[in-house]
Amino acid sequence: MSDNDNRGDKPQGPDNGGNGGGGSNPWMKSLLIWVGILLALAIFVTMFDGRAATTGGNTIAYSAFLDKVDEGTVKDVNISRDMISGTLSSGEKFKAYPIPDSTLVPKLRDKGVAISAKPEEGPSMLMLLLYQSLPFLLFLGIAFFVLKQMQKNSGSGAMGFGKSRAKMLTQKEGKVTFADVAGIDEAREELEEIVEFLKDPTKFARLGGKIPKGALLVGSPGTGKTLLARAIAGEAGVPFFTISGSDFVEMFVGVGASRVRDMFEQAKKSAPCIVFIDEIDAVGRHRGAGLGNGNDEREQTLNQLLVEMDGFEANEGIIIIAATNRPDVLDPALLRPGRFDRQVVVPRPDIEGRIKILEVHMKKVPLAPDVDARVIARGTPGFSGADLANLVNEAALTGARKGKRLVAMAEFEEAKDKVMMGAERRSMVMTDDEKRMTAYHEAGHAVVAMHEHASDPIHKATIIPRGRALGMVMRLPERDSYSYHRDKMYANLAVSMGGRVAEEVIFGYDKVSSGASGDIQYATGLARDMVTRWGMSDKVGPLEYGEPEGESFLGYSSSRPSRMSNATAQLIDDEIKRIVEGGLDRAKQVLSEHIDQLHTVAGALLEYETLTGDEIKKLIAGEDMDRPVPGAKVSSVPKAGTSIPKTRRPNGPFGSPTPLGA
Structure with a gap:
């Protein structure tokens, strides 16, 4: 049960890149190889089975042969070591398998049968060698073919271990241009100049x-860095190689350096060209930062x-x-001019940028007339381009599940709630007491937010469980803000404490739940930043005591900077506690004055849930x-107009309300 503000972050479509899988010649070559293999198998089988077909006629028993x-x-016979064949008086062919019988030849002579014999013909030496070597040659050919194909496709064969894995990007399908990039105009202009330089270098060389x-x-995940690179590839009209930083690194020392050399050798052959290295921090981190x-x-x-x-x-x-x-985390030598002459920041889009990004993605979706991109953009502060693409996709999926032909504003609102707050957990069964406490908790947030003028406007309040929260009050700013003011910080502290105060007021000190854990964590973090990073404590002064944001040794950073004394640390803790409790007192003051509004909002939440x-x-x-508004029909709670008890902790009085931040 927390007061969630906004958050937001990638999906870029897969690059349609690669070396292009070849035309008809590779397919024809593979087909001929497999035809040859099958033909060799057929010949091999035929050679062993061929002698069975050389003799014709019906096979009869030896006893039947003697009877005839x-x-x-019997007209004539031909006797060999393993077969007797011949012709009957009627012209019918026959054959029989012989057995040792010394009386056969005299009997045939007595009956006047023409006797002939077939000499034994053993296989020649060449055929014998062929019989024995054909299986081995067949296996060797298949293995050679498979290994050659693996080496060709992956470049990781025995002789290609140090070869670059950079792929030349082709744009036969899914071509991306600068027209598909919206919301980051300044970054696009920087890169458009590079493309123009490649197309007409003399224009700049004259000066x-x-x-x-x-x-x-440089930018947060999902802001469109890879999309910009794909747009450059689509616009430049020069060879474009793409590779990931992790493709250079292997467990064997020297392989990555070899791949870098090979990548630049390939690029030199295709110059002028562009090489795109995605996630360069995988290989470009500070040198000497690790062990060894x-x-x-x-x-x-x-x-x-x-x-x-630049060598x-x-x-x-x-x-x-x-x-x-x-x-x-990048090495300073990598960032100097002469290597990376330009550092292009790709920020999260503002409201106008979000409108343009939504319009790009909405072109692929059939929209209802009530869809307004500006309204959606206003309700999605902090969203990146990938977040907005995901939002449009979720809205389309929601409409498809409902069997609609057009995606309406209701689907976009539902998709936005799902992305920002999580999916509804309607299958979760809550008792009446839990539901009542959740309603008053969220009503506490809402009432305090309504009476804090510096707070962002409330977008929605719900007691339907979403994600890990049992309820939620979502506040959205009216416009994009680029700085965080003191009065807004104090207002947010009071709003975050509103749920905890409402629970204690309505249900008593012993019935306060753990639902405010997220609120307390947020308030503590905000107060700590105010004291240690932003200089908003008069006692501590305008000094920076926050943790350094650089790399930590083995991922460990001390909980206290080394330059901070014990006395200063104690002072900082006292100031953080004072500021958070000031927000608590401010929430208590607001709810004490407007407890009837707390009952009304909680009753409406119990009735309508959202x-x-x-x-x-x-x-x-x-x-x-x-729509009908229920009264505060909640059992076992104080009636409207009741004041908040003066004691909230066993160890002392609550005291008079203190102005927040004083």
């Missing part, structure tokens, strides 16, 4: 300008990359574009909210 000889119906060697795209003597695989790979980008040998016509969301911000405003103003 006695009857005189002595040189082509930039590299551009580093620094002579490890990652650092050797980085050293080779530094030399190739003694100039790589003219090769532009490196890299992307990362961790610029703070209220919009406008409906809460009407309830507090005593207006009709266009």
